[in-house]
Amino acid sequence: MDxxxxxxxxxxSIDDIFAxxxxxxxxxxxxxxxxxxxxxxxxxxxxxxxxxxxxxxxKLVNSTEENWEEVKTAFSSASDSFKEGFxxxxxxxx
Numbered sequence: 369m370d371x372x373x374x375x376x377x378x379x380x381s382i383d384d385i386f387a388x389x390x391x392x393x394x395x396x397x398x399x400x401x402x403x404x405x406x407x408x409x410x411x412x413x414x415x416x417x418x419x420x421x422x423x424x425x426x427k428l429v430n431s432t433e434e435n436w437e438e439v440k441t442a443f444s445s446a447s448d449s450f451k452e453g454f455x456x457x458x459x460x461x462x
Contacts, residue, residue: 371436375429377441382425385454387416390458399460407460414453421450 371378396407424439424446431439 371431374440378425378428378447381447382421384452386418388454388458392461395461403460405456410453410460414450414457417446417450417453421446423437423458 371429391406392411396404396411421443424443428438428443
């Protein structure tokens with residue numbers, strides 16, 4: 369996949385996942401007790417990963433040909449970590 373296609377796919381993926389986070393935020397108000405505490409714990413972890421992913425995406429967008437592969441790898445790693453955290457939160461709402 370070339371650089372522009374990778375960037376576009378990454379942006380779409382981020383937008384989709386961040387929209388789902390907003391949906392979970394709305395649902396958390398309905399959670400009570402232990403479920404709400406668990407959600408808030410996992411959400412705090414996810415927000416750290418979200419910030420990291422956004423930073424890696426910025427670097428991806430501003431990458432040069434010289435550092436493209438390094439930045440792409442770092443973004444992919446951050447994306448995988450974020451998706452893992454996202455899956456943990458999503459499982460709370462099943």
